[in-house]
Amino acid sequence: MSRKTLxxxxxxxxxxxxxxxxxxxxxxxxxxxxxxxGLLATSLNLVLGYGGIFQxxxxxxxxxxxxxxxLMLTKTGLPAMLAFIVxxxxxxxxxxVLGIICIRLSKLYFGMLQISLGSLVWAIVYRWYAFTGGDDxxxxxxxxxxxxxxxxxxxxxxxxxxxxxxxxWKIIRSPFGSVLQGIRDNPVRSEMIGINVRRHQLLALxxxxxxxxxxxxxxxxxxxxxxxxMLFWTxxxxxxxxxxxxxxxxxxxxxxxxxxxxxLRTFVSxxxxxxxxVLGIIMMLVIFFLPNGxxxxxEEKFKRGFVEPEIEER
Amino acid sequence: xxxxxxxxxxxxxxxxxxxxxxxxxxxxxxxGLTLILGVLRIPNVAHGSLYMIGAxxxxxxxxxxxxxxxxxxxxxxxxxxxxxxxxxxAERGMxxxxxEREHLMLLLLTFAFSLVxxxxxKLVWGxxxxxxxxxxxxxxxxxxxxxxxxxxxxxxxxxxxxxxAILLYLLTNKxxxxxxxxxxxxxxxxxxxxxxxxxxxxxxxxxxxxYLAGLGGVLVAPTxxxxxxxxxxxxxxxxxxxxxxxxxNIWGALLGxxxxxxxxxxxxxxxPKFGIIFPYLAVVVVLLFRPTGLLKxxx
Numbered sequence: 122m123s124r125k126t127l128x129x130x131x132x133x134x135x136x137x138x139x140x141x142x143x144x145x146x147x148x149x150x151x152x153x154x155x156x157x158x159g160l161l162a163t164s165l166n167l168v169l170g171y172g173g174i175f176q177x178x179x180x181x182x183x184x185x186x187x188x189x190x191x192l193m194l195t196k197t198g199l200p201a202m203l204a205f206i207v208x209x210x211x212x213x214x215x216x217x218v219l220g221i222i223c224i225r226l227s228k229l230y231f232g233m234l235q236i237s238l239g240s241l242v243w244a245i246v247y248r249w250y251a252f253t254g255g256d257d258x259x260x261x262x263x264x265x266x267x268x269x270x271x272x273x274x275x276x277x278x279x280x281x282x283x284x285x286x287x288x289x290w291k292i293i294r295s296p297f298g299s300v301l302q303g304i305r306d307n308p309v310r311s312e313m314i315g316i317n318v319r320r321h322q323l324l325a326l327x328x329x330x331x332x333x334x335x336x337x338x339x340x341x342x343x344x345x346x347x348x349x350x351m352l353f354w355t356x357x358x359x360x361x362x363x364x365x366x367x368x369x370x371x372x373x374x375x376x377x378x379x380x381x382x383x384x385l386r387t388f389v390s391x392x393x394x395x396x397x398x399v400l401g402i403i404m405m406l407v408i409f410f411l412p413n414g415x416x417x418x419x420e421e422k423f424k425r426g427f428v429e430p431e432i433e434e435r
Numbered sequence: 436x437x438x439x440x441x442x443x444x445x446x447x448x449x450x451x452x453x454x455x456x457x458x459x460x461x462x463x464x465x466x467g468l469t470l471i472l473g474v475l476r477i478p479n480v481a482h483g484s485l486y487m488i489g490a491x492x493x494x495x496x497x498x499x500x501x502x503x504x505x506x507x508x509x510x511x512x513x514x515x516x517x518x519x520x521x522x523x524x525a526e527r528g529m530x531x532x533x534x535e536r537e538h539l540m541l542l543l544l545t546f547a548f549s550l551v552x553x554x555x556x557k558l559v560w561g562x563x564x565x566x567x568x569x570x571x572x573x574x575x576x577x578x579x580x581x582x583x584x585x586x587x588x589x590x591x592x593x594x595x596x597x598x599x600a601i602l603l604y605l606l607t608n609k610x611x612x613x614x615x616x617x618x619x620x621x622x623x624x625x626x627x628x629x630x631x632x633x634x635x636x637x638x639x640x641x642x643x644x645x646y647l648a649g650l651g652g653v654l655v656a657p658t659x660x661x662x663x664x665x666x667x668x669x670x671x672x673x674x675x676x677x678x679x680x681x682x683x684n685i686w687g688a689l690l691g692x693x694x695x696x697x698x699x700x701x702x703x704x705x706x707p708k709f710g711i712i713f714p715y716l717a718v719v720v721v722l723l724f725r726p727t728g729l730l731k732x733x734x
Contacts, residue, residue, distance in 0.1 A: 175538075230726060236675075237675050245709070245712060353667075354667075395554045397550040404543060
């Protein structure tokens, strides 16, 4: 990593740290949402962009994490901080179970079986009024004292997101990450040189599930609600769009994509009810003109300018 | 008939018939999807939206012709054609440039279409529930197996399903067009090399598939309330049917639709609250033992 990138990152972190002091409450909320969606999209990119696995229903792990945390907070008297750990762990467990079932299939079949299992989870959450609140979801989830104000929720989200991103970055740069990318580029050859392809992919799925669960728990902190739409398949495809828009071969691409989409959604929604129409058109434009995403485009355009050689990618 | 009646309780029997009517709708929509998947290799998420557009168009056409039986029959003819026209525009305008892209991109592109179509339906028809009347001759019930009432319209659906299946079989197996399409599904370059306009073949198959989505939408319209979001569950169901049947296999779509429709209607008897989960469980079981579907896939 060059000094320039480090400087940029440091500046970004400082700006995000000071931001809540200067902007109105609503924007504090908005930036928190962007951060946690960015985390969610990055966790998807771990398996989609770096692993080459067709994770079509990532939202399930996000929703399960949120519901796990919420149900711990509302149904048990255990310490609140425990709930924030349990939520992601439940997600990781779901990642493991769904992964074991789906991993034998490849590509489109994998994605489709995952959508079917995910829809099953959604259907249960949607119908089980006594436990999950059914289609109403659960509102006004009690938060511990230290997280009850928007600002504290923001800082909590910011720190957890930062730590999670750092860990994921380390994972991608680790030998495990290299193997994962090797499998993406050539599964047959990876198998031939003695790599256990399934086990590596499974571990990636569990990790992605865990961090999606972290994002889900953060949503509970920021919004104090959960609802079954958080596990609906359309959200999963929206997260994929975030990855695509930002650029899924760059680590911060999904974060950028999430920021663009969430910001646009917020501003478009103040003018019109037809956000889906706008999003659909944006997607078509991206697929046609920016197949490598915003960061991919920037990299292409200014190749000689500032991108240092990143050999690890190969 | 009493013998049947004594073995199978009346409730189960009537649920089987409800399930079979549902199977018809699912099959018609899924067969279009599987046709497109098999030949063009596009996982068309917008298929559900076209089904929804079919249902809404049926509402408008029925109303235009006075809201009676004549209206419904006109809708049955016109609405799927309108859907086919929309799909033709989408195919010529966009999809034909993207056939070489990977599946994920095509999936996202069709998802973009489904978002746009969904909002356009909201724009044109508004967010309220619409209902299409059952045509006059199919109103009421027929007694079935010792006086069990069964809606006449569902009987009509039970006939419509096999008719569509047979027509599709004839189209894909007995006509030149169908044979070319099946060849293109296996090796599109070779088909192009012998001087056939593959692009036109693809467009035709795409339009026929979307026509079937529209037809399913019209047929379902009198039995449900036509509303926004009716596409969301259906498209997932149709995809699962296609997957468990074997991609691109029309008989597979029929088999998958049967499994889906029957587990759904019988599941409700077993566990009313969570009847919805049984078809999904069936899909999981099928895929665990036959990962690439029950029948032979064209992929």
